[in-house]
Amino acid sequence: MDTPQPEHLKSAGLKSTLPRLKVLDLFQRGQERHMSAEDVYKQLLADGESVGLATVYRVLTQFAQAGLLVRHNFEGGKSVFELNEGTHHDHIVCLQCGHVEEFYDSAIETRQKKVVSDLGFAIQDHSLHIYADCTKTKCPNRR
Amino acid sequence: MDTPQPEHLKSAGLKSTLPRLKVLDLFQRGQERHMSAEDVYKQLLADGESVGLATVYRVLTQFAQAGLLVRHNFEGGKSVFELNEGTHHDHIVCLQCGHVEEFYDSAIETRQKKVVSDLGFAIQDHSLHIYADCTKTKCPNRR
DNA sequence: ATGCAAATGAGAACGATTATCATTTGCATC
DNA sequence: GATGCAAATGATAATCGTTCTCATTTGCAT
Structure with a gap:
């Protein structure tokens, strides 16, 4: 180890x-x-x-x-x-090869918080999953 | 029926x-x-x-x-x-009672598209799930 | 070294979902 | 309306991911 x-x-x-x-x-x-x-x-x-x-x-x-x-x-x-490295991020999952890419966008994050609290909810957690096709070079193996 | x-x-x-x-x-x-x-x-x-x-x-x-x-x-x-009524929306799921609330925010949507395409992905689908505690009144039954 | 609560591992059990297959049904044709 | 057949159904078995059970083992404080 x-x-x-x-x-x-x-x-x-x-x-x-x-x-x-x-x-x-x-x-x-x-x-x-x-x-x-x-x-x-x-x-x-x-x-x-x-x-x-x-x-x-x-x-x-x-x-x-x-x-x-x-x-x-x-x-x-x-x-x-x-x-868990402490940095929240969202995920893009390639529909072809299953590869997972991470991203973070503070504009999305802040907007989320606002929208949800406006609706009277106490946000505990959230998940944003984008399903996409990645470019050929990044996607060697099909599943 | x-x-x-x-x-x-x-x-x-x-x-x-x-x-x-x-x-x-x-x-x-x-x-x-x-x-x-x-x-x-x-x-x-x-x-x-x-x-x-x-x-x-x-x-x-x-x-x-x-x-x-x-x-x-x-x-x-x-x-x-x-x-499916053709109108995309995201979901807030109450962690207490399982109640599902829908919401739509165009700022989040457009931002998502931009971020993902900037990363070289062709977005096919996405899901934004917010897990939250809803207010007592909206949450009659615990699961 | 000793003791004991906590953790492990093998396998049973479980909940959601899919596959199997004999029976039934929708529907086009006579 | 009767007939035929592919497609759909329903009961059940099977599968998959995951959790539970419980006898055995382990970490660790004494």
């Missing part, structure tokens, strides 16, 4: 266990930024690490609750997670 | 069958604007109409493909459908 950071676990009130360190490390290595539970599970197996699928699900949920990861529900029915 | 409109089915290349008319009519009556497959199934049963759950799923999918309905994937894992 690269450089696991148990402090992150501790500060999140989570015991520093082997499976948790492995999962955290996988995200920190950053080979894939957006991963589903199964992606994580398979990658760990491929890396020769042994973990239970149930544990992967548990750990991902805990990490998301603790704020270490962010959970996204894109179309397709499965949750996708990414490292 | 109120006023089913078989023309809509025909123009969508769908045979005008009883289950399809029942489902379409349910949406057109507009008692509930946003319904999941199970919502539709239960409401039809409650109305004394007999349909198979599998058929409801099939019909909803076909209607969404045909453009009669729009499918939404909110958090919570189940698809929700609404009548």
